[in-house]
Amino acid sequence: MSAPAFINTAFLLRRIRDLRCLTPRRTRVKTKWATSLPRYPATNMALQNFDATYSLQLGRLWPSVRCSLLSERKYGALINNFSDHQDVVSDLQDNGCLDFVSATQREAPISSVGPERGGGESEDTAGGGEPQESPGDTGEDPPLSLSPNIKCLVFPCGDITRFKPSRPDGHRLLGYYLLDAASVLPCLALDVQEGHSVLDLCAAPGGKTLALLQTQAIRFLSLNDSSVSRTSRLTRVLHAYVPKHLLAADRLRVTSLDGRHWAEFEGNTYDRVLVDVPCSTDRHSATEEDNNIFSKIRTGERRRLPQLQMDLLLAGIKAVRPGGEVVYSTCTFSQLQNQYVVQQALHLAGQEGIQLQVVSLQPLVRMLSGTFHFAPDLLLGEMVVPHLTANFGPIYMCKLRRLC
Template sequence: MLACIVSGRKSFLVRNNMSACRGFLLRRINDSCLTFRRHKFKKKWATTLPKIPCSRLALQYFDINYSMQFGDLWPSIRISLLTEQKYGALVNNFSHKETVLNNLSALKAKDFISEAQSVISLLQTQNNVDTSEKMVFTEVPLNLVGEKNDAEQTQATNLLSSLSNSKLTCFTFSRGDISRFPQSRSDCFGLLEYYLMDAASLLPVLALDIQHGHSVLDLCAAPGGKTLALLQTENCQYLAANDLSTSRSSRLHRVLHSYVPRDQRAEHKVRITSWDGRLWGDLEASTYDMVLVDVPCTTDRHSLLEEENNIFHRIRTKQRQMLPLLQTELLV
């Protein structure tokens, strides 16, 4: 009789222990960071989901069109577009420039503009080019094969001429070096030391060869890299920066606020608007010495690497088809 009571008690204790363990495990599962959630929609319901990714459509489009335009150069261009973008660091002349130059040089980055100036000097010495005369760029149709080399040489000479007096400084890592620049820091005045951008975006600014006292219009200015570069030349007496998108114009405001002192972006020096650039001729005709127009495009690298806001999405087909007309209207 006693044995039965003891045995029953042990069985009762075992059941209690099992219940306690089960409760403990359930609590641990509930407290775990692993949670289950449903997708916003089931794939079979996603009628707007493209069957072929937008990035693949973009690549197919580029393979067909760019292979004809660039010929043997297209494979290397294709590889570049499909790899991660390398940025240049545009040094902020309004910050502590010497300190920034030393810090960037310590990263083994090089100022490609100063290197280009050295090459220019060497080439001009070898070819006995007189740099004292002002060279005027004349547009030559590149489809004229016989004149293509002359046109390219003229363009290059004029670009190099503007480089010789440039105050811009932009550091890049050498070819094959995939290092990244650290996040820019603020100086004692709250201005960031450098702006990360595609170094090729500086070429239009250099080609304009802005002279002291010029009034300049940046017609499609956002997000602000070229606008900032124009101000870094310290030659703009007045700069009008425009972008049709109000959200992008707000970003432009933030960029200038982060890099340019208040007195250098005062209303009588810098103006930011959100007007339709196609109507600018009616609004302010013959007002500016120089106009920079970075027209909307297919943003090739973004189209190949990102699905979000991709211009090759089917809902943006009409917008993509209208791009040539929009570009023409902005340039006329």
């Protein structure tokens, strides 16, 4: 007997789909959950936004950068000098890891000449014109010394082996901290010297703080993060990696204040200030729905980011003493959150009589280009861009020296 004429193929397919016994358990979705799913996933919104802006900004690089952004990221193991780390380092080296910081010191001269771009001429930056990186009056940057105590091990280019979780030593201190290896670069750029006082204005959860502490050169370290829960996480990280006597109040202070108002509390004080601001966290936004700044309910927060970043950078600039240095960093490609924020902060600082010089990070780029891929031709600062063979970043950094 033939089927009634009104039963068409689509109808039959729908009936078959409705037979739950034919649907594998793992792919069944309760209707209630399905209706509460976001209509526009935040990751899609992020990628749409990135495609529109970064294809213009990064040009031909964008398709390969996008592909890397969506692929598994690569980590680095920041070695904890405060633990019994010798065996940890040898084990990692036996597995093929290399310390990219010390490899750099062996391969490249530490002193450096001024930047190749921007004509290599000295340039005032506080007036709000087109800022350029300054090699100083002599045409040469002062030597950039990478702290020999910061060790970060990575698997070689193209090797995507994962690190095992770190284990505590006899004193219950962990041997290494896993982080995007490019996150260490702003700390290297900060160039902390013996006896310096340092402010980490947005410090939690503490990867960069740990890198700064590894220098073992800091006289006083002030750690701040406006989020109370993240500050608690930072404190837990410190206890897991740093011996108690180094956490004493005369050496280290943790606060949970709004960094935008820091100058009202401590101005013209520090030798070095790290301003690692909240940003659109591009890799996270492109891959994770959870806590995604591109979700609809966070639209306002996302739009306010450049203003918040600029206020924080300005606060960092005011907190550093004349002659001291500030590093601004983000983990986004966005020009609006990187170069434009720095330009605007320079302009506003200039209006308040604070003169700044942009310090070239080209020497650092030259030293580390065997490990990281850098965006070419940025007007201000430097940026690590993800690459399938070295899937670190994005990390943007710009260094400023306060002249007066």
